[in-house]
Amino acid sequence: MKDTKKIALVTGIFGQDGSYMAEYLLGLGYEVHGISREKHQGKLAESIESLTTIHYGDIKDQMFVDRVLEQTVFDEIYNFAAISDLGTANKNPEETKKINHDAVGFIFNKAIEVNPKVRLFQASSSQMFDTSVSPQNEDTQFVPRNVYAETKIDAHNDFVVGLRKRGVFVCSGFLFNHESPRREDRFVTGKIAKTMTKIKLGLIDTPLELGNMDMERDWGFAGDFVRAAHLMLQAKEPKDYVVATGKLHTVREFVEEGARCLGLNISWKSEGIDEYGVDDSGKVIVKVNKDFYAPKETFKMVGDISKIKQDLGWEPSVSFESLVSMMIKNNLEELSVEN
Template sequence: MSKTALITGINGQDGSYLAELLLDKQYDVYGLVREISNLTLLEPILSDIALLHGDVTNQTSLDTAVNEIQPDEVYNLAAQSSVAASWGDPVATGEVTALGVLRVLEAVRQHCPDARLFQASSAEVFGNVEEMPQRETTPFCPRSPYGVAKVYAHWATVNYRETYGMFCCNGILFNHESPRRGIEFVTRKITNGVARIHNGLDTELRLGNLDAMRDWGFAGDYVKAMWMMLQQDEPDDYVVATGEAHSVRDFVDIAFSEVGLNYEDYVVVDPKFFRPAEVNFMLGDVSKTKKILGWEPDVAFNELVRMMVLVDLEIFNSVKSDNRSIFGDLD
């Protein structure tokens, strides 16, 4: 008998990869989406999944979805997920990324308490890190409204697990990227910029702190860890990372090198892209996840950067004949 899964945020980067993974495992996959029009990443699998209209700011929509579907597993990936955007609208970030999680937990508790729930926590909970590398027991010290919201969500998940005996897991996800990453994130901004410069549309790429260090992995690998957490005998929290840190400068260097260019000729450091409170170094200790789940990342950092550059170049070339693209007008 196949299992049933409900994914909030199914039309985002992680949601689309997770949906594909679960379909491969013969799940019946349902997704909660706020905007039916924003389904680009799901187009290859739209006929294989069922979508429900709703969002994590609306308790009724969550209650209805969970009650009707009675899922075996719930993956809460919905969030306002941009650290930079959280400074622009901290209240909305808290409403979605913090209280939204509480609403999902309540919907499951009230209508389907035996379901297993995954909550997408974040390395941003560590913020101004007090331990290197960061592990499941590292103290939280968030440095942005997004990080603060994720701390709330993380502890709410732990509290529901301990208070109600629910099977709830936090996956403390370090930075994970892919060609499906939104253009507002620095990694995709870089690979998009490389494609534009390579094709003569731009002459520079303006970025913030090039020396910030991050533990970057491939989103397609990370969703496997999400699924593995919910297959265990007991619920727990796990760091998902690669155990390697690289700078933004490293990312930029590899991306420009892929098209035979020297990034120093094109990249301009612009102070307006610096965070109000910078997080300079993040590195995950993934030993617990590897030992208990048996999870290993498959895509190396260099492969990830090259993958993203090549896909952006392919996207550009595929629409070039139409004289327009996601990169802007081709004048």
């Protein structure tokens, strides 16, 4: 009897999204392959490596990409590899274009050459949308605000819209902010969770420094978002979807919820660039750093998920409070072991 197990390729497999995607697919019985530029250390990477086939190489190298896609006929490909940090993208526009745009073309074009019936998922971004409209949905026009958004828009137009016109099953997920215990501390949510945990454990004696506490984001759980990506590729026809929670929370709320999880109580003093928070003893544990501060945005980036909810039955399962809690708990476990 023919083996009907599906075979999927996940790019950026050791990243936050890629690792959750790999685990989800493995749980569904898929044979999973991944692409990574370099070998990663740690229990998570070791676990994924032991359960999947990893192809080490650079997706900017078309010959490498061709070799990977010629070796195995993939049923589904999930492209999460990208330069997503806005600071890094703005400092390295050419590199960002090569990874966020050119490499997508290498992967998708070769994939359909090998298997015309392959199903393709592109991780697009809420950063692509016009911010004068809120909430944003699938029909919101694209207005790039940075290099990252520009490359994502170009990749969507060239390799999602373009290939779909040729009959290829390819979908974009317009992913709003999504976090998890795997979020690195170069991102604000990861920084908050890790620094506050260090303060609670007495590992540091300096306060958490942030920008504008009133900044709002639509934060969801990465594990929910990869479930949405999978659902898109199981549909009868390829469509693009906004993936979000539809709810906004401020940086201040994230800090407060993290503090609550750690048994800390924060009282806020002053406002704007002079704002800071103290614990019950009066110790400053969080403050605004003027170097990180930006005026509050006049727009609201919040996703309208009515289409994906209606078409695919998807909706987020993890609340904002639960998301913050799992990030704090993970840091407590890791930092307690390390120290």
